[in-house]
Structure formats: C-alpha cells, structure tokens
Amino acid sequence: LYDLMTNKRYGLGWRLGEFNVDKWALYQAAQYCDQMVPDGFGGQEPRFTCNAWLTDQRKAYDVINDICSIFRAMPVWNGREFTVVMDRPADPVWTYTNANVISGEFSYQCSAQKARHNEIHIEYIDADDSYERKIEVVSDDDLIRRHGLNVKKVTAFACTSRGQAFRTGKWILETERLETKTVTFAVGAEGL
Secondary structure, three states: OHHHHHOOOOOOOOOOOHHHEOHHHHHHHHHHHHOEEEOOOOOEEEOOOOOOOOOOOOOHHHHHHHHHHHOOEEEEEOOOOEEEEEOOOOOOOOOOOHHHOHHHOOEEEEOOHHHOOOEEEEEEEEHHHOOEEEEEEEEOHHHHHHHOOOEEEEEOOOOOOHHHHHHHHHHHHHHHHHOOEEEEOOOOHHHO
C-alpha cells in the first residue's frame, strides 16, 4: 500500500508525495500482516497477503479501499496525511464518560437480527488449484439452528489462500455476532 501511495510512476506519489503518507502506521500494519498464523491445515502462513494483479484503470480511492480490505483496515485522511485504522488488538486511545461528553448523553442502537449473518461464503482464487475461483464456507451451526439460515456472500480481494479466506469469513461471523451495538455522542474540541 505504501508503494501504491508514494510511487510517482504508477501510484499516487505525484499527488501525495512521501510526506503526506503515515509510513509508520503502514509499517505497523505490515508487521501485523506478516505475523505467522495457523493456516488451518497443519501449517503456518502470514496473517494477510495481497496477491493482486491490477490491470484495469480504476479510481484510486476504490483501489486503496480494496487493498485495505485485505487486512481489515480503513483508509483515513486525518487532515494532514493519509493513514490507516486497522481492526486489530490494541490499547484504548481515549475513554469517554458522561463527564467529557456534551450533555453527558450517549445514544445506543442495536443491529437488526437480519443484519447478523450466520453463514459466510468467501470467494477467493485458490493458488493451490491452478488459480481457480473457489468458495470457502464458514458457518455458525448454533445460530443457524436458532435463527434460520442467513447467508452473506463476500469476495476476498487479492486472496489466494484458503486459510486466509476462512479467517476472513470467521472474522465477519464473529464481528456481526459480537459487535451488535453502536453508540453516538458529541464531544467538544478536546475530544477530537
């Protein structure tokens, strides 16, 4: 991603330059991506790999979003540089309480049950089978028994590993099962 953002020939370097990209946030993301994890078949593989072949002209922002989706990140322009916010274990950066929220009010909403899928079909390109398109199915049998089948179909961009496809599906299942509430609140300038 750093190369795409800074390369002046085929990337955004002619527009952004090296000084407008948070290379240290991208470096930390790369370190997390490169950590070895079980592949699900008795071996080990990097947590996230990108095996993309970009042949069509597309909007830069769409390509950046696709690449960030590989490692569960969101591209963010923070006002002075491009950075990424990644879904990974980390320490909290700020605690909000009634004391530092305008009027001390929090508004909570829950996701609808129909928005929580219990079977995920991940389409990926299988490097071990002549780069054929495959579907990896990840499901939660207990939730299917309780709520009926609710399938979500996802294409894993630049994914050529069955293990990575499975982890992507598992992450979607767990995220939709566990992250069911959103909170809205307003803060002053010190909270920005």
